[in-house]
Amino acid sequence: MALKEGGNEGLNTRVIHHGDSFAGDTGTVMPPIFPTSTFAHGNSAGFDYTRSGNPNFRILDAVLASVEGCSHATVFASGVSAITAVVSQLKQGDLVLCEENLYGCTVRLFEQVFAKFGLRTAWVDFTRPEALQEIRSHKPAMVWLESPTNPLLKVIDLQEVCAMTQSLGIPVLVDNTFATALVQRPLELGATLSLTSTTKYINGHSDALGGAVCTNDPEWHQKMVFSQKALGLQPSPFDCWLITRGIKTLPLRLRQQMANAAALADQLAEHPRVNWVRYPHRADHPQHAVASRQMAAGGAIVTVSFDATQQQTYALCKRLRWFTMAESLGGIESLICHPATMTHASVSAEVKTRLGIDDGLVRFSVGCEDLVDLQMDLQQALEQLV
């Protein structure tokens, strides 16, 4: 499976090796953990208090910037913290033009938290050509995208949207959590900010939470550093250490996960009770041409619409042995999720109906298990649905 390369060294080399370990001349191969809240005044590395910086943050910043092929990465306590950091740089009355299918908690933040501070939002289907006109007519302070989207896996033409926003001087944020920089590079396509929940593929082991914002814009980088310390959005040194360890195997994991996902998408598409399967690199994906151009591979999430009631869909999810029914995605273990009642439970019923996040929709996060085991497991669960 092809992955995005770029940079002088290969991807595997860049995720395994990082810059300074801040360990002096100990010769340590793995970086130490720096569990300290404060630092002696005037130290040569420039640390003062962990809310505004810690060696484990800097180590992870460097690896993430190298993988993304950009100048700056800033780490946060979670994906939601990273979102908060960016939005805290906007002001009362600003309008954010959002893709209408975002992760449920991003929608909740905009509608139930930031709205209280006077931030306005408008929701648009960015896969429709008219969306470009909406940017022109709304003149928003920021455009907020996710591609592929959670959970419908809509693929937005990032280059096309960014060409329009650049001509109007509007910053674009792309939530790149589902693709990762190994599959898609939003900054190279013209985005100002590329945001990732490092909780997911980057860490890959479902044992830490984190988020990051990558950019080539030095002003935005300063804004992110400011938000990290001013809002207390910093991660823990231990979580950064875990994520630094996790990312070392990202290309290896992702290749296996994506190969499994592509095969399972084909298996699911054959089933009579499946209305449709979404997988970006399948020929029947509605934005297949954009996905083939923009994404080096199809990713490892598969979303399926079953012709089934909520009870039948839940029963199917629970019958699976190797897919745990759980929130989250991107770990080495396979998970299955019922977005309408889990990740998108906080989205209004009306919006869910309009978008098609209904009782028969499930999202598979495909892991690294042996494909044959996943296929047999899926088969036994599907047989009972018939």
Ligand code: PLP
């Ligand atoms: N963005 C997307 C696309 C997500 O799927 C998630 C979580 O599922 C987040 C952001 C939030 O990340 P976190 O759970 O690390 O706060």
